[in-house]
Amino acid sequence: MNLDNFLLFASIALIATLTPGPAIMLVTVNSVQYGVARAVLTILGNITGLFLMSLLAVLGISTIILYSAPAFFAVKIIGALYLCYLGIKQWKHGLGLSSDNKIKSKKKVPSFFKLYLQGLLIALSNPKAIAFTTALFPQFIDASYPLMTQFFILVFTFMLLSFMSLFGFAVLAIKIKNRNNFNFLENLLGKAFGSAFIGEGCVLAWSIQSNK
Template identity: 40%
Template sequence: MVHPYAVAGFLVAVLPLIATPGASLALLIQHVTDSGRRQALPIILGTVTGLYMHATLAVAGLSALVMHSSLAFTAVKLIGAVYLIGLGIWTWRSATPNAAPTPRRQRLSKRVESVYAQALLANVLNPKSAAIYLTLAPQFIAPHQSFGGQILTLATAHALLIAFWLAAWTLLIRRASHALQRSRFKRTVARTTSVVLIALGIRSAAT
């Protein structure tokens, strides 16, 4: 079991990373603005699932292989960059009104699945997220105790913190509900999100 002080220290260390705007927040702003606060849940779940996948891979040692192989690390980084750029382009194009919309219930079901997948892939394909559990998390675990259990405990604390952070942003976004209903405002947010995603992809590929 991880000492409570160690968990608190880990959360303090990852808080600046969580607070730095990234793909999850960009997706949250775009989808909540476009379709309401219900879209926050699949984004939070997708992001949290990605965190647990990185933690599990770190325990298994697979992420260590990627981080210690420059070729594998570069491949993962480029795949993630291409995904973010592609997602940004898709988001820009989706801001254009559809002349033949699908029924609301069917459209909502498909959107929830799509949003979850977007958030999941945005996190899984980010090697910097993997680095948290390979370089930062080990500093807060005791070597004489179960490594896997401690990593998963830290991952759970991390997941709760980022879920709270995204939920707080959801409430903040919805407070501007009147402005959010305007089609022009929605298109502006969607296109701004697309630019952010493309910029994140370019930055990921360049660093």
């Protein structure tokens, strides 16, 4: 792979990682609720999912999933249900940060594994991510160069850019949280994030229905 192709790949991947979606919303919520350190666990789960999908894309397995109606239908259903679950949970409980919020005192902080698993599931249940990796990676694989070397260069570049993007959103969320007027926005943000998750899930569900 030449430098021009690598830079083109990196620019496309960077735009993709900065585009708002379920992963950014989840990391932002977890950062505000539990802190940046715990949000990093969600980020690690998400980039693990990206690694697995990238591996499937290079092996050609994700192409089978993408064009197999039952398999892709299952992925969409799981993704839609999980996003709606996160949205309803967020809508009901909000961000739970106010000092007078009773939910906060009773709220159990998720385990490291659960936070990691949230990020992993968001990545693996996102059909857009499957389509993106399936379309992107084969375009930059040169048959005249060792496959595994190119794979690791592309995948780890994608993972690094994704980590940096999500970490940036996590830090930004904390900075906004620490503003004096954040308590006023807390409930509104909880509803907004909840609505966004539910909206993403409904869009997925609608696409399933329209493709029947």
